[in-house]
Amino acid sequence: MELWFDLASNYSYLTLMRIEPLAERAGVSVRWEPFLLGPVFEAFGWNSSPFVLQKEKGAYVWKDMERQAAKYGLPWRKPARFPQNTVHAVRVALSGRDEPWVRPFCRAMARANFAEDRDISSAEAVRKALASLGLPVEEILARAQAAEEKPRLRAQVQRAQALGIFGAPTFFVDGEMYWGNDRLEDALDAACAGASRP
Amino acid sequence: MELWFDLASNYSYLTLMRIEPLAERAGVSVRWEPFLLGPVFEAFGWNSSPFVLQKEKGAYVWKDMERQAAKYGLPWRKPARFPQNTVHAVRVALSGRDEPWVRPFCRAMARANFAEDRDISSAEAVRKALASLGLPVEEILARAQAAEEKPRLRAQVQRAQALGIFGAPTFFVDGEMYWGNDRLEDALDAACAGASRP
Numbered sequence: 042m043e044l045w046f047d048l049a050s051n052y053s054y055l056t057l058m059r060i061e062p063l064a065e066r067a068g069v070s071v072r073w074e075p076f077l078l079g080p081v082f083e084a085f086g087w088n089s090s091p092f093v094l095q096k097e098k099g100a101y102v103w104k105d106m107e108r109q110a111a112k113y114g115l116p117w118r119k120p121a122r123f124p125q126n127t128v129h130a131v132r133v134a135l136s137g138r139d140e141p142w143v144r145p146f147c148r149a150m151a152r153a154n155f156a157e158d159r160d161i162s163s164a165e166a167v168r169k170a171l172a173s174l175g176l177p178v179e180e181i182l183a184r185a186q187a188a189e190e191k192p193r194l195r196a197q198v199q200r201a202q203a204l205g206i207f208g209a210p211t212f213f214v215d216g217e218m219y220w221g222n223d224r225l226e227d228a229l230d231a232a233c234a235g236a237s238r239p
Numbered sequence: 240m241e242l243w244f245d246l247a248s249n250y251s252y253l254t255l256m257r258i259e260p261l262a263e264r265a266g267v268s269v270r271w272e273p274f275l276l277g278p279v280f281e282a283f284g285w286n287s288s289p290f291v292l293q294k295e296k297g298a299y300v301w302k303d304m305e306r307q308a309a310k311y312g313l314p315w316r317k318p319a320r321f322p323q324n325t326v327h328a329v330r331v332a333l334s335g336r337d338e339p340w341v342r343p344f345c346r347a348m349a350r351a352n353f354a355e356d357r358d359i360s361s362a363e364a365v366r367k368a369l370a371s372l373g374l375p376v377e378e379i380l381a382r383a384q385a386a387e388e389k390p391r392l393r394a395q396v397q398r399a400q401a402l403g404i405f406g407a408p409t410f411f412v413d414g415e416m417y418w419g420n421d422r423l424e425d426a427l428d429a430a431c432a433g434a435s436r437p
Contacts, residue, residue: 085293095283097405103417108425207295218299223421227306 042071042232043200043213047078047133048147049124050209051092051106054155055222057148057210058115063225067149069232070074073143074135075134077194078125090124105157109222116156125154126162129185132194133167135183142176149174240269240428241411243399245276246329246345247322248407249290249304252353254421255346255408256313261423267430271342274399275325275392276407282400288322304353307420313352318419323352325362327383331365334383339373347372376397 044060046053064071082090092099103119110117130150137143149170153159160166164182171178184190204211205218212219212228215235219228242258244251262269280288290297301317308315328348335341347368351357358364362380369376383387402409403416410417410426413433417426 085295095405097283097403099402101405101418104416105418105422112425205295205298207293207299218302220299220303224303227310 042069042228043074044071045074045076045204045209045211045213046147047076047127047209048134048150048154049090049127049171050078051120051123051155052101052208052222053210054151055106055113055115055223056225057107057151059113059222060225061144063229067229067233069229069236073134073138073147074197074201075138075147076197076206076209077131077133079124079126080198081202083208085207093123116152118156118158118160120154122160122162125160128194129164129167130161130170132190133171133181133185135194135197136187136190137181142174142181145174146170146176240267240426242269243272243274243402243404243407243411244345245274245325246332246352246359246408247288247325248276248319249300249353250320250406250420251255251408252349253304253307253311253313254423255349257311257420258423261427265427265431267434268426270323271332271345272399273329273336273345273397274395274404274407275329277322277324278396279400279404283405286390287328291321314350315335316354316356318356319351320356320358320360323358325363326369326392327365328359330388331369331379331383333392334385334388335379340372340379343372344374346370367381 042064044056046057058160060071078090080139084089087094092102107117107119127150134143134147134150137146150161150167153170154161155167161170168178168182171181208220210222210225212224214228217231219225219231240262242254244255258269280286285292290300305315305317325348332341332345332348334348335344348359348365351364351368352359359368364378366380368377402411406418408420408423410422412426412429415429417423418428
């Protein structure tokens with residue numbers, strides 16, 4: 042199963058905090074696919090999140106987030122800045138995608154964004170998050186800032202667009218799309234059923 | 240608890256088919272509030288459903304509907320016409336809102352739309368649905384076509400807008416909004432908790 046997410050996305054936060062124990066219990070392995078939602082929205086002609094552009098839905102979403110976080114027992118604070126620019130953070134996540142530190146790093150960034158109302162957009166914020174996890178900061182940043190990483194992130198966004206992704210989180214199981222934190226359980230069920238097929 | 244819905248809305252179909260046994264089990268009484276989503280979308284500057292206007296989301300929604308209907312054990316057929324004009328049907332539903340025939344009528348119309356792929360927009364289609372339920376067709380239609388019913392439906396749409404409704408189905412519990420079939424269980428849980436408060 043694939044999980045496509047952006048650290049700027051509030052519903053991605055819920056999924057990032059929930060997915061690991063649920064996937065483990067289900068015996069499903071998940072490939073994390075960090076990407077940027079901003080350029081996807083831009084291609085739709087939107088210059089921000091639909092939660093900003095459509096004020097009725099926006100007003101609702103923050104109430105919904107508060108209740109959903111409470112339902113899942115997750116910390117939550119309405120962010121003062123939304124959506125944040127996550128290009129630094131997502132480039133770091135993508136550059137080390139298959140390494141064990143990436144998942145705790147993503148959770149830490151998403152938590153900073155949606156539970157601690159902190160700025161996660163600056164290179165400095167990313168550096169601090171890496172340091173607070175006891176990670177080799179300079180080594181990780183050097184790799185994320187290497188020349189090939191900018192086109193790599195651009196290609197990742199293009200892959201998201203080619204897959205028809207229009208929001209986050211988005212899951213894929215056997216090529217079928219499941220959109221939104223509300224579909225996490227359905228996607229895991231489908232991945233289980235697929236895995237147990239003869 | 241209140242349920243706001245449009246017979247043109249595919250996610251309303253899932254809720255209309257599910258809500259009665261769930262509400263009964265939860266001991267929650269639900270007031271049905273039929274309205275038209277079209278004028279709400281028009282006020283946002285949209286000339287159709289977002290599932291038509293945003294083609295990436297639209298492509299996804301029909302896959303999602305197929306899977307959600309299967310999950311709930313509900314019949315489903317992708318409608319050839321979407322969204323249908325439901326002004327006749329919704330006027331009938333609103334004119335008899337508190338009468339016992341309205342709920343089976345709404346389910347029959349939603350099923351015709353989303354499980355049988357039938358035209359539900361004409362006055363004739365509404366007439367046939369009433370007749371097939373063994374209802375006093377002329378009496379019901381005479382009331383729905385009375386002079387006061389047009390402004391009544393207009394006022395109902397304005398109430399929806401004043402409440403901040405931006406989609407359907409939408410639930411209200413103690414003034415709090417819950418949006419979408421995915422929140423039906425949460426809304427019922429909240430209504431239960433509210434009812435048992437001292």
